[in-house]
Amino acid sequence: MMNAPTSMHHNGPMLVKGWCPGAIRPMAARDGLVVRIRPPAGWLSPAQAQGIAVLAGRWAQPVLELTNRANLQLRGVDPAHHVSLLQGLRALGLVDADAAHEARRNVQVQPFWMEGDITPVLAQSLGSQLARNEAPALPAKFGFAVDTGPVPCLRDSHADIRLESHPGGVLVYADGADHGVLSSPQTAAQTALALAHWFLHSGGAPAGRGRMSALLRQRPLPVEWRQTPVARDRMAVPAPGPNAAGYLVGFPFGLLQASALAALGSHGALRLTPWRALLVEGAKELPAVPELITGPNDVRLRVAACTGTPGCGQSQGFTRPLALELAPLVPPGQRLHVSGCPKGCAHPKAAVTVVTTASGLNLVRWGTADSLPDHRGLDPSSLKQQLQQVFTDAAQL
Template sequence: MSTATTLRNAPDALRRGACPSIAAPMRTGDGLLVRLRPVAPALSARDLIALADLARRHGNGLIEITARGNLQLRGLTEAGVPQLAEGLRKAGIVPQTGVAVEIPPLSGIDPSEIADAVPLAEALRATLAAAALPLAPKLAIVVDGGGVLALADMVADIRLDAVSTAGRVRWRLSIGGDRLTAKPVALLLPEEVVSGVMTLAAALAAQGPTARGRDLDAAALAATFAATPAPTLAGLTRRHPLGAHRIGDRTVLGIAPAYGQMRAERLAALAEGLSACGATAFRLAPHRTLLVCGLSDDTLISAQACADREGFWHREDAPGRTVSICAGAAGCASGAFDTRAAADTLASEAGALLDGSVAVHISGCPKGCAHPAAAALTLSGTAAGVGLVLNGRAGDTPAATLPAAGLTPAIGRLAALLRARRTEGETAKNLFDRIPPAELVSAYQGRS
């Protein structure tokens, strides 16, 4: 069946609430949105240039890298989606389909990993596809083999974490969380893993097509496994993929478009420039990052300069790296204000405070597409202006609302309050936790 036929026949296509794909794009304020992750673990410069060209020809030229390391192309039309699919086919870029099975971005090339997650992930994808169970559209499975850029902080419905015990690799099966918070089910030998995951998938399917990992009873499931009880794992020190990494004898540079958004022409120029610096491959990574492989110590500085020139971050402490924004009024009919300008103001005024310990969300409307979860501070566009939401989501009732024209000075006042109240070495999370919400509201409204 062609992509065009699929779009016409699928009642859930062109809607929000499912995971957008080429077969079922999502309707947004700037047209249709398609999310994709290529099957190949790495992309070439030629692949990136092809993607940029397709985004320009069939969409509005805005490309995003998501928090989970997927690509999003925006502003497509119904006629443009099948043309995009054909363009991807001609370029040899094959998008993943089915249940999302996520692995560390350096799987298979990181000598510090406990196990290569690639073969297991491929086996799971094939088995799940053959089973065709009615699972939730946004169901996610993480297969974390460890390594420098492990997925310890990645929340999943089903998690597999590699552990080394008595000289053997085993996989800890758990549900509904990240490495630290997921509820353990069993500790499995490699040959037991696919069957174990399918047991959980069947349990989810039995509960209906909206069931998620958090809905399962971990203790009851653990009792059904004739396996070693799953241990509680310690949290890992999370390393942000931004910045230069030494991976064995390789140099890998993590770069990110500002706030995860880039114009197609900048991506194409970046790919050409980095290729000239010796880059041989590019890998998508969580936290809106692109990993550049093939650089040498001698070409690293020139690669960083190329990233700077094209507007990409390449330092782990880049201001704004923990700020999530949507397309805003500049790219979406639903956006009530310029989210990019607001984010730039916040990063300029309070960049040192954005240390990664809290999430900040700037949403052009209450839908909150860029960050569905709660954030310490959210600025959300409404018909009445820009609302301030504390410890909530974009759609929550704002604690205060200002006209969009007054947003820049309001951000300045908030930043000034936070700078004045912060003690030396204090994290942003602790600072937000101890400042009374009324003080933040007063600063936002200019009533201090």
Template structure:
């Protein structure tokens, strides 16, 4: 399956000739359907009023929809030219722009269920929020790319599997590991020091990138001779007053994404609910239902990197209200693990309306493997950390690539449902 190469596997380093043009809430991107804004949500965390403000922004300035991204952020599309100042004012009033100079570098994911299940795992979301505060208070951090990703994992291995640049993984007895890029080894330290250590890792990357002179945006893009090393990282932590030690190869855990309906019980009257908007796209009206349910419960919601929403505390009638709004809360929905890029008409590079094609076959193309529909070879938003079926539009059909199966070329609509259902069947499951 298509995966980014590690630094050690490249013959030539990535050398960039331009700056990072990744969109943000203040730097809008011109798309075929209007301008696009990407609002970063560190840890995916939103309050009810903040969620309501995003719905207002979608209606006032955009096309009335919100898109959830593979990093737990929210995108607004169809924005009119000249709306930037009004949009920024609305977002700032909702507390969604705490550091305008840093808004594109607040790429922070955290275990969505962290702190909700009564386990002895650390609160990874609390780590992420403290790190966000430190990041925004560090002027030099604004030099990071809008693609650089930090992950705070409570030890189960869900967000650690997303290919972060800096990973913090919770360990027993209040300890934590920090991994640099995709290195096999890591650095161990006390859990309370994890946010400061992650910030030090970001500074280490920027220093290495400046020395390399290749304008690397991510850890994996550094030339081999400038790769980040655990021993040097320990030295830097020691200079910052953080006790740490390098550890050898680590057996990194893996956990799948949360699935509907109930992700974890709180008590008899309230539960934690996982909500799935099909293809990660939701109208402003059902989004307001989520905001209202959140307000009636614990006051917050969490957008996940798997384009779902966790409501930490809901009452008994919330699932029915949410389902009536057109969102998925039932188990075994055909929309589980089905994702897609924007496709036509929003993206000029797309060769197909992938969302419409996915909707046309979703009920007839079920299977255990995730599937991602891409309108072009860029495969924007594809799954990470797991095996997946890769559909790429070719202009005359779709190319289907699946684990353990021969590639199928130019599969056309009449055969698409059957071909996809076959591709989504794990060969190992068939053998059993």
């Protein structure tokens, strides 16, 4: 692993803000440490889910965050309590041998697998091979997608190497490529690691940073990695609701109370997804937890908002309460992004975007948080009028 910027404190090295956090190396934020849990194979047993809820109640804020990399994050951890929290997580089997192993084990897993499918076996195998000492020393953000369901569902999620089902076995390919190589389910993890080695040997991570798609823009993939075409079929981002594998449940802005995690864990094992939703394994119904999003028509699915004030020092206003207030104005199929500043952490893609500023609310009719605004300095009621107009215009297109 590359050298990360560190600052020492009494519990050992702690990463400075801006680094990709883990459990062993958390990130310092304004409200304490951010401790990111990467459940092996994207799966939490009922005991692990309930154990995390207990630890959150003891050592962190009672609200947990689901990330767009299918991880679970605790916030507000006092640095003095980090070691105790880690001990608790280690007892649950959720901590790697060391920070280097933790940083490498970056695997997203399609959550709709059924008992006996290759997906969980492949995810486990890839995770354990990445945790070996001889595994490639990949950049912290470099990741794998085990997307081996009938139709890929993780194409919109960050990954550098993708594994997908193919009539001839498992197709392993580089993100950004339109061809890959076929492997058997037994050798697919090994093939994926070989591709990761090619990435490193080809200079994909100068100074320890880099992504596969950026490398492919600079140099062609060797022909041996371009044998079999990648299928065009893909699944749209799935909406909450019951399915054959269980119940997919969402949370506003990916935030869930520790008590909700415990309640869901008592219904079944939990599979993490990059859509800030959890799949409750085998569940046909859900416990009565108020903040759950259980169906596709919930208006809260149509808004994205970053932490905003007071959690983020860059923010010029309250983002999530505003997004919830505006959500009923957003028609089905449309998306509204509310950002505390032009950085736009919550939704880097184009959308109807509201940005809080010191002099009121800016509105970008279609763009990202750093686009030139179409309206500046609006108050909430004129913002609502403008939004209604924007969505009416969009419906007429």
